[in-house]
């Protein structure tokens with residue numbers, strides 16, 4: 001069992017959504033949390049809350065799409081907080097579109113934020129972890145990486161890539177003392193990118209509470225879990241796993257199930273909602 005107390009954790013995507021719940025939980029475990037995101041004000045709010053509760057949080061505003069700059073970020077983190085014990089790659093974006101309507105810039109932005117930055121940031125922290133023969137890399141993926149999701153194909157591809165890359169490096173690092181986990185939440189209610197799109201989540205798909213996602217991440221770190229599927233309750237988690245297993249034999253059947261559960265319709269509505277806000281000139285925080 002890993003003890004989180006006293007550890008230094010680098011958490012990306014800490015300015016809003018699930019990251020805030022993760023930061024709170026890590027602070028409760030008495031870790032030092034280095035919070036990274038673009039929004040200075042969002043980070044300041046997260047850090048103020050944690051420091052106000054007697055925890056220790058440090059804010060470093062940074063755009064993880066700046067791949068060449070990630071070595072500077074790593075250096076900055078080392079200077080202010082010392083070596084990182086746990087890296088939680090949580091920053092992520094989702095842009096809903098009919099595939100042919102994506103711009104190249106949108107495709108690059110999703111893949112860079114959700115996949116390339118994770119690889120590069122991990123690469124920056126690995127040498128120090130290898131030297132110490134300890135460390136934990138926790139990648140926040142999604143159920144969208146286990147089965148393709150219509151109208152969110154680039155996000156799905158980024159998360160599928162993240163899950164496979166996590167799987168590969170976990171095996172590669174098996175004897176190194178470094179642990180690697182993939183966390184795959186389904187839809188999340190109350191906070192985060194699904195709620196912010198203002199389209200109701202279909203009942204049959206399930207919707208986890210953000211606190212339960214954050215609790216599952218703490219458990220995954222403590223128990224060194226390999227891949228964690230998170231849904232609203234254990235029954236839906238079991239159903240989800242069974243469905244993915246069936247999908248290996250009959251992907252078309254699971255296509256049908258996704259339609260029946262309302263997942264395809266939900267994302268169609270999210271495309272319409274995004275297009276409407278773009279038409280009205282409302283900037284999405286999820287880009």
Ligand SMILES: NC(=O)c1ccc[n+]([C@@H]2O[C@H](COP(=O)([O-])OP(=O)(O)OC[C@H]3O[C@@H](n4cnc5c(N)ncnc54)[C@H](OP(=O)(O)O)[C@@H]3O)[C@@H](O)[C@H]2O)c1
Pocket residue numbers: 012013014015016017018019036037038039040042062063064065089090091092093113140141142143184185186187188189191192193194195285286287
């Ligand atoms: N909510 C869900 O339903 C759900 C389900 C499955 C998986 N997930 C995954 O969980 C993670 C967190 O999602 P969420 O729901 O909390 O989303 P969210 O509310 O949109 O928050 C995303 C976080 O990522 C940060 N971020 C985005 N682009 C960034 C960039 N270029 N550089 C640095 N930080 C950046 C954002 O901060 P700034 O905008 O300040 O940069 C924000 O803190 C994501 O990886 C997501 O894919 C979410």
